Amino acid sequence: MIGVGLNLAFVAAEVVAGLIGHSTALLADAGHNLSDVLGLAMAGVAAWLAARPAGKRRTYGWGKATVLAALANAVALVFASGLIASEAVRRLTSPELPESGLMMGVAFVGILINGATALMFMRGRHEDVNVQGAFMHMLGDALIAAGVVVAGLLIRLTGWAWIDPVTSLLVVAIVLFGTWGLFKEAFHLAMDAVPRGIDPDAVYDLLAAQPGVTEVHDLHVWPISTTEVALTAHLVRPVGADDAFLQATCEAVHHRFGIAHSTIQVERAPRPACESLHA
Numbered sequence: 058m059i060g061v062g063l064n065l066a067f068v069a070a071e072v073v074a075g076l077i078g079h080s081t082a083l084l085a086d087a088g089h090n091l092s093d094v095l096g097l098a099m100a101g102v103a104a105w106l107a108a109r110p111a112g113k114r115r116t117y118g119w120g121k122a123t124v125l126a127a128l129a130n131a132v133a134l135v136f137a138s139g140l141i142a143s144e145a146v147r148r149l150t151s152p153e154l155p156e157s158g159l160m161m162g163v164a165f166v167g168i169l170i171n172g173a174t175a176l177m178f179m180r181g182r183h184e185d186v187n188v189q190g191a192f193m194h195m196l197g198d199a200l201i202a203a204g205v206v207v208a209g210l211l212i213r214l215t216g217w218a219w220i221d222p223v224t225s226l227l228v229v230a231i232v233l234f235g236t237w238g239l240f241k242e243a244f245h246l247a248m249d250a251v252p253r254g255i256d257p258d259a260v261y262d263l264l265a266a267q268p269g270v271t272e273v274h275d276l277h278v279w280p281i282s283t284t285e286v287a288l289t290a291h292l293v294r295p296v297g298a299d300d301a302f303l304q305a306t307c308e309a310v311h312h313r314f315g316i317a318h319s320t321i322q323v324e325r326a327p328r329p330a331c332e333s334l335h336a
Contacts, residue, residue, distance in 0.1 A: 058101065060097050060174040061098055063173070064094045064171070067090060067166065067170050067171075068090045068091045070163060070166070074163040075087055077156070079153045079155045080155035080159070080160045080209075080221055081144055081148045081222050081225050082155070082160065082164075082205045082209075082221050082222075082228070083155075083160055083163060083164070084144065085144065085229070086164070086205055086228065088140060088141055090167070090171075093198060095133060097174075099130060102122070102126070103122040103125065103127075104123065106119035106123075107123050107282050117287070117318075120281045120282025121280075121282060122282075123283040123284070124280065124282065125247065127283060128243035128247050130243070131244075134232055134233075134239075135233065135240070137232075138229045138232050141228065141229050142226060142229045145226045145229070148222035152222065153221075154216065154218040155221050157210070157212040158213070160208070161206050161213075164202045164205035165202070165206055167198065167205070168203055171196070171202060172195075172199040174195040175192055175195035177195075178195065193239060197232060201228050204228065208221065246280045246283065249279040250279070250280075252280050252286055255286065255316070259313075259314075261276055263309060263313055264306070264310070267292070267302070267305075267306050267309070269294045270292050271293050271294065272292070272293035274290075274291050274293075274327075275290060275322075276290040278316065281318065285317060285318065286314070286315065286316045286318070287316070287318035288310060288316045288320070289322075292323050293323075293324050293326065293328075294325065295325055298323035303321055307319040307321065
């Protein structure tokens, strides 16, 4: 909420300054910051939903909302980049000399606000792609604001109006470059792909190495949120299984891969794979 409040106020200031100072770069940064405000809001709502308990209809809870928020963040950034690029191209054909002093002053404030907001999300960025998205947005905004300061200084020294729209196009390129990794990761999670950092072959090998296991099939690993992972597998174990074996296997999976939701089905003899049963 602090991040949303700070950035929303700054977006309003940037829009006013961009219109008064005739700066496309400031308006471009304002549009990008507005998408980040929406992204922060979505990330916050998703985190709140993920904390809600599971129910009869949603047996895994609302954790998937964090994945959808990360994906929506990436799509919003791409959309905002398209609008910014369109306006920058228009300004290249009919350039206006911006007020460089106002441009630099507002952008410098942006460095402080976006940098401070990024620090709020630094701790959890490695464990949660939803938090990673918010951190990347804020850090990218701080770097972009620094670029706008430099552009304002160059305009003041040279009087070249084209620097402003070119800076906007550079902003778009930076944003799209940083967004691609987030979009790819969020898309894979939304499609229930094995999360980054978990090797499915290593999971298979661990299960196959459990005492008495002769075969592993129907192994599935998928995310139920940006921080939680689930697993199901069929293990062929001729001697059967007791509670101690199941508990030890689940603990081994959790310790090695951080998978907290494991469902293991033990069979005394090989059976057809589940895919064949649906044929």
